[in-house]
Amino acid sequence: MSIEISREKCVACGACAVVCPGTLIWVDAAAYIKTPDNCWGCASCVKECPRGAIRLYLGADAGGRGGKLSARRDGALTHWSVEKPDGKTVEITVDSRESNAY
Amino acid sequence: MNERLTIEAIATDFLIIGGGTAGCAAALSFCESSASGSVLIAEKAHIKRSGCLAAGVNALNAYIVPGKTPESYVDYARADAEGIVREDLLITMARGLNAAAEKLEALGLTMLKNPDGTYAARGTRNIKINGENIKPLLAAAVESQPRVTVLNHVAVIDYIVRDDRVIGAYAIDLLKPVLYVLTASATLCATGGASGLYKPNNPGFSRHKMWYPPFNTGAGYAMGIRAGAEMTTLEMRFIALRCKDTIAPTGTLAQGVGARQVNASGEIYEQKYGITTSQRVHGTVTENREGRGPCALKTVGITAEHDEQLQRAYLNMAPLQTLRWLESGETPSVRNVEIEGTEPYIVGGHTASGYWVSTERETTLKALFAAGDVAGGAPQKYVTGALAEGEIVGKAALRYTASPPPAADLAEAESLRVALEQTLRRSDANDTTDALEAEMQSVMDEYAGGISADYRFSESSLAVADEKIREIARRAEVLAAADTRELAYIFELRERLTLARSVIAHLRARRETRWHSFAENTDYPERDDANFSVFVNSRLENGELKMIFRDLVKVGETYEH
Ligand SMILES: Cc1cc2nc3c(=O)[nH]c(=O)nc-3n(C[C@H](O)[C@H](O)[C@H](O)COP(=O)(O)OP(=O)(O)OC[C@H]3O[C@@H](n4cnc5c(N)ncnc54)[C@H](O)[C@@H]3O)c2cc1C
Ligand code: SF4
Ligand code: SF4
Numbered sequence: 001m002s003i004e005i006s007r008e009k010c011v012a013c014g015a016c017a018v019v020c021p022g023t024l025i026w027v028d029a030a031a032y033i034k035t036p037d038n039c040w041g042c043a044s045c046v047k048e049c050p051r052g053a054i055r056l057y058l059g060a061d062a063g064g065r066g067g068k069l070s071a072r073r074d075g076a077l078t079h080w081s082v083e084k085p086d087g088k089t090v091e092i093t094v095d096s097r098e099s100n101a102y
Numbered sequence: 103m104n105e106r107l108t109i110e111a112i113a114t115d116f117l118i119i120g121g122g123t124a125g126c127a128a129a130l131s132f133c134e135s136s137a138s139g140s141v142l143i144a145e146k147a148h149i150k151r152s153g154c155l156a157a158g159v160n161a162l163n164a165y166i167v168p169g170k171t172p173e174s175y176v177d178y179a180r181a182d183a184e185g186i187v188r189e190d191l192l193i194t195m196a197r198g199l200n201a202a203a204e205k206l207e208a209l210g211l212t213m214l215k216n217p218d219g220t221y222a223a224r225g226t227r228n229i230k231i232n233g234e235n236i237k238p239l240l241a242a243a244v245e246s247q248p249r250v251t252v253l254n255h256v257a258v259i260d261y262i263v264r265d266d267r268v269i270g271a272y273a274i275d276l277l278k279p280v281l282y283v284l285t286a287s288a289t290l291c292a293t294g295g296a297s298g299l300y301k302p303n304n305p306g307f308s309r310h311k312m313w314y315p316p317f318n319t320g321a322g323y324a325m326g327i328r329a330g331a332e333m334t335t336l337e338m339r340f341i342a343l344r345c346k347d348t349i350a351p352t353g354t355l356a357q358g359v360g361a362r363q364v365n366a367s368g369e370i371y372e373q374k375y376g377i378t379t380s381q382r383v384h385g386t387v388t389e390n391r392e393g394r395g396p397c398a399l400k401t402v403g404i405t406a407e408h409d410e411q412l413q414r415a416y417l418n419m420a421p422l423q424t425l426r427w428l429e430s431g432e433t434p435s436v437r438n439v440e441i442e443g444t445e446p447y448i449v450g451g452h453t454a455s456g457y458w459v460s461t462e463r464e465t466t467l468k469a470l471f472a473a474g475d476v477a478g479g480a481p482q483k484y485v486t487g488a489l490a491e492g493e494i495v496g497k498a499a500l501r502y503t504a505s506p507p508p509a510a511d512l513a514e515a516e517s518l519r520v521a522l523e524q525t526l527r528r529s530d531a532n533d534t535t536d537a538l539e540a541e542m543q544s545v546m547d548e549y550a551g552g553i554s555a556d557y558r559f560s561e562s563s564l565a566v567a568d569e570k571i572r573e574i575a576r577r578a579e580v581l582a583a584a585d586t587r588e589l590a591y592i593f594e595l596r597e598r599l600t601l602a603r604s605v606i607a608h609l610r611a612r613r614e615t616r617w618h619s620f621a622e623n624t625d626y627p628e629r630d631d632a633n634f635s636v637f638v639n640s641r642l643e644n645g646e647l648k649m650i651f652r653d654l655v656k657v658g659e660t661y662e663h
Contacts, residue, residue, distance in 0.1 A: 001311045001422055019151040022310075022317045023255055023276050023587065040310050040317070042157035043421045058422055058429075062308035063347040067429025069421055078234070080417050082428045090428050094417050099214035099232045100160060101411040102224065102358025 001058045002036035003045060004068075009053035016045035016054060046071050047078060055083075105526035107274075107281045107519050107586075111510060114142035114251070115503040117270055117286035119258045119322065121145035122153030123485055124474030124492035125292035126240040127202070131496025132503075133247045139503045141250040144273050144284060146257040146317070146590070149241040153294050153315055154475070155485070158234035158419045160354050162206070163484035164199050167223040172196035175227065176657075179482040182378045183454055184616045185635060186335060188479030190461050190660040195480050198490030203229065205489070209239045225357050234418040236485070256282060257590045258321060260518075261289070261329050261470070262510055268329070268470035269508040272518060276587050281522060283515045288469050288502035290495050291457070295340075295449035295475035296320025298539070298594075299602050301547035301554070302445050303349055305540075311422070313342045313349045314447045322476040323448065323456065324597035327604055327642050332458040332466040332650065334478040334639045336601075337608035337621045339446035340453045341383045341557060346440040350420035352399060355439055358415065359408050361399035364438065365389045371397070375618075379452070383443045384618030387556050397441055401434035409435040443619065445543075445553055448601060451475035451483040453620065458639055458652075460662045462498035463491055466641075469502050471495040479637075479655075525589060531582040535591045538578050542599060545570045550606055557619040559609060568606045575599040604640055607647045611638045 005016075010030040017025040024038050025031050025045060031053075033039060046054045052072050058064030066085040071078050076097050082090045116132050118125045121143040129141050145152055166172055175196040180187050203221065207213050214222035214230035221229040244250055255276045262270040262285065270285035297314035310316040327333060343352055355361040363372040363386065371394075375385030386397045404412075412434055416423040427433045450456030456478030457465045465472050473491035474483065483491065546552055549567035551559035559567075578596050583589040614630035615623050639650040655661045 001308050018148050018254075021147040021152045021156040021315060023147055037307050038310055038316070040156075040312070040315060041422045042151070042315075044151040044156050046421075048151075056422065056425065058348065058426055059304070059306070059308035059311070061306040062304045062311050063426065063430075064308075065429045067425055069425040078417075080421070080424070082425055084429050084431075092413060092417060092424070094234070094414055096232055096235050097212055099212050099222070099230050100354075100358075100415040100418060102160075102230070102354050102415050 001041040001056065001062060001064065002039040003033055003054050003056050005031050005033065006053045009051045011051055013050065015048045015050065019044045019048050043071070047073060105523055107279045107523055109281050109283060109515055109519055111283040112142060113285045113507045115139040115287050115507065116141045116499050117284055117289045118143045119271055119289065119291050120153070120293040121149035121244070121252060122292060122294055122474065123155055123488040125290065126244045127489040127492025128290050128292065128473060128496040129244050129247065129250050131493040132499060133249055135497045136500055139249065142284060142286070143244070143250065143252045144256045144258050144271065145252060145254050146276065148254040149244060149252055150238050152237070153318060155237035156315065157421070159236055159485055160233055160351060160415065160419045161224055161228045161230055162203050162486050163228050164482060164486045165203055165221065165227060165229045166196065166200050167226060167229070168220060170226065175199070178227065183338070183481050184378070184629070185654065186338065186616065186637065187454055187481060188655045188661065189657050190655050191459070191480035194461055194494065195483060195487045195490045198493055199486045202486040202489035202493065206236065209243050211236055211239055228357065232418060253282070257593065259593045261325050263329050263467065264508065267468040270510060272515065274522070274586050274589060276590055279586055281515070281519050283510045285507045285510045287505055287507045288471065288499035290471045290473060290499065291322040291326065291476055292474050292492065293322030293476050294318035295447055295451065296323060296598065296601055297447050299448065299543070299546050299598050299605065300445035300552040301543040303442060303553065304347065311349055313344055313444050314449060319594035320448065320597045320601040322472070324600040326457055326465065326467070327600055329467055330642055331470070332639050332641045333604060334456065334458040334637050335454040336448060336605045336640070337612045337638055338453040338455055338617060339605070339620050340449045341446050341619050342444045343383050343386060343441055344444055345423055346442045348420065348423045348426050349444060350416060350423035352441055354412065354415050355399045355401060355434065359401065359404050359412065361401045361439070363397060363441070364400045365394040365397050367394065380617040380620045386441060387443055387619055391556055398438035399441055400438050402436065402438050404435045406435065409433050443553065443557070446551065446557065448605060449475050450478050451488055452481060454479050454481045461660055463495050464498065464663070466663055471499060522589060525581065525583050525592065528582040531580055533577050533581060535581050535588070535595050538574055539595050542571065542574050542602060545574070546602055550609065551622060558622045558624050560624045561610065564606050564610050568603065571599060571602050571606065604647060607640055607649065608638050611649045
């Protein structure tokens with residue numbers, strides 16, 4: 001698994017690079033991950049990006065099928081969106097003020 | 103890059119290495135318990151999202167629910183570890199669990215409540231929360247303390263030791279060419295446990311899709327081993343039972359919707375092997391080895407509402423699992439969730455591996471404390487236990503911080519700088535850090551009981567492992583780095599190699615099989631209470647590991663150095 005960053009959407013604010021627990025992201029004109037195979041898949045960068053420029057995917061060697069996960073924060077809400085391989089998108093909103101049911 | 107390093111010296115009263123769970127708690131506790139004194143946190147990532155809590159956690163796994171007592175928590179942890187625990191450490195930790203949970207709530211963590219205001223329990227020891235933002239909340243609390251300075255993106259590489267006393271640490275900045283000389287009256291090691299010693303479940307592109315953070319590389323253990331600290335129970339490896347491929351936690355499925363472990367023919371096999379953490383792993387390994395796999399958690403048939411709740415719960419802690427369900431269309435109500443054992447980790451917060459500490463969590467090196475996953479003797483700590491230990495150390499450190507920090511020997515720092523610059527300038531390295539890491543992981547996997555060996559090893563396989571690890575360690579002395587981040591990778595590899603040698607020595611010393619899978623010795627397949635109801639400890643002396651066998655510390659007893 002790893003991330004991909006859209007050079008078009010990225011505004012090089014550096015927020016993702018700050019929070020990555022592995023310090024894996026570099027920023028010049030846009031942010032990029034130098035060694036994608038070092039990514040843990042924690043989604044910290046995805047949730048931090050103000051532009052929704054980062055998408056997380058599961059590597060094919062770990063059974064990934066090409067789907068992409070991104071997120072948009074809106075106060076206590078996180079709007080997750082899963083782009084499925086068939087082009088359809090599923091949105092799930094999670095509210096940090098609500099506890100997990102389990 | 104510029105292969106020159108600048109030295110920056112900083113003196114503080116209380117140095118915290120690793121701003122994770124325990125490290126943040128210690129900083130807060132120190133500030134609450136004292137009127138003055140400075141704190142410096144050196145964190146290799148950024149405290150907002152570093153270590154185990156980065157992605158979020160699912161529940162608070164250690165809490166004394168109504169009707170239970172700290173003593174009953176100790177009973178549980180002792181039974182799960184088949185007796186090899188320090189009861190003095192467990193009870194002092196257990197007594198701090200509920201206060202730690204309440205503190206998290208005060209910081210803004212969402213907790214599920216019963217109508218009477220108590221926390222809603224999940225099973226008999228867990229409470230339900232929304233743990234996605236647990237680390238940002240802790241970090242904000244730390245950042246608001248005026249006496250705390252945080253050095254983010256700074257990796258500690260070694261202790262500074264004078265006459266058996268730790269007086270600080272050396273560290274490198276991952277973003278700029280700076281070598282820090284940090285001196286302190288008291289130091290806390292809170293670097294977490296270690297992953298990456300063994301070949302992971304997905305050794306290819308997804309090699310870091312592991313359960314334990316791949317960035318917790320065992321620095322704290324290795325620095326302690328090198329400095330001659332006594333370590334305990336490194337042979338009690340932790341192997342987690344996880345969702346296949348994504349290596350996401352399974353507790354939410356087991357405890358949340360009551361999913362049971364079933365083999366390929368649908369038979370519930372968990373009762374056959376016992377319910378301790380290691381027996382659960384062992385059961386799955388055995389079912390697979392004997393041809394009854396693949397094994398799974400039986401989720402087919404759960405309601406649509408459960409299905410949807412699970413997708414949400416995983417987004418709060420292991421979002422790739424939700425991606426996996428949705429991209430394949432195989433959500434848990436449609437397909438059972440296949441499970442597998444992970445590669446072995448060294449994690450003192452789940453098992454009992456780590457520094458041998460006093461009840462105040464001081465190590466055998468003076469003025470050096472340890473808390474959380476890096477501290478030994480007290481398994482089943484989890485988030486609240488790591489916080490409770492940080493809390494204890496934040497107060498205990500005051501014993502040292504009354505006197506000013508000792509001065510560093512700048513000649514030693516200067517020679518370290520020269521050696522590091524040599525690595526940054528080197529052009530004649532035969533090996534790469536990545537290649538040696540993969541080689542180390544293969545050796546540990548094959549000869550020291552990794553996944554492909556069904557976690558089993560023998561005296562002769564461990565002898566081979568030891569020889570090969572020493573050889574890789576020699577080669578790891580000659581590696582090249584283009585910048586300080588690559589320099590840090592070299593240190594991480596060396597840390598893992600140092601720890602691997604100690605793990606092998608511990609596995610060799612416990613000549614019995616007490617915990618299936620965690621330490622499965624094929625030469626000694628039975629538990630041997632007559633000889634091994636003891637702690638296996640070790641200390642590096644003149645380059646060789648000396649094994650030390652110590653008595654258990656039972657109910658009502660305490661151990662002090
Ligand atoms: C994926 C996952 C899920 C979990 N889920 C739960 C759960 O739901 N409930 C629960 O109760 N427990 C859970 N746990 C367990 C719990 O999170 C840990 O036991 C606990 O957080 C460990 O705290 P720690 O302070 O020892 O380590 P960490 O919080 O990992 O802190 C270690 C810190 O040290 C830093 N560091 C490492 N090396 C260096 C160095 N050389 N220099 C400077 N800094 C360094 C790291 O970056 C990190 O910030 C989970 C653990 C994991 C890995
Ligand atoms: S998913 Fe996590 S590990 Fe991977 S790049 Fe983003 S922040 Fe770093
Ligand atoms: S957070 Fe988003 S916008 Fe900012 S640098 Fe990263 S990818 Fe670019």
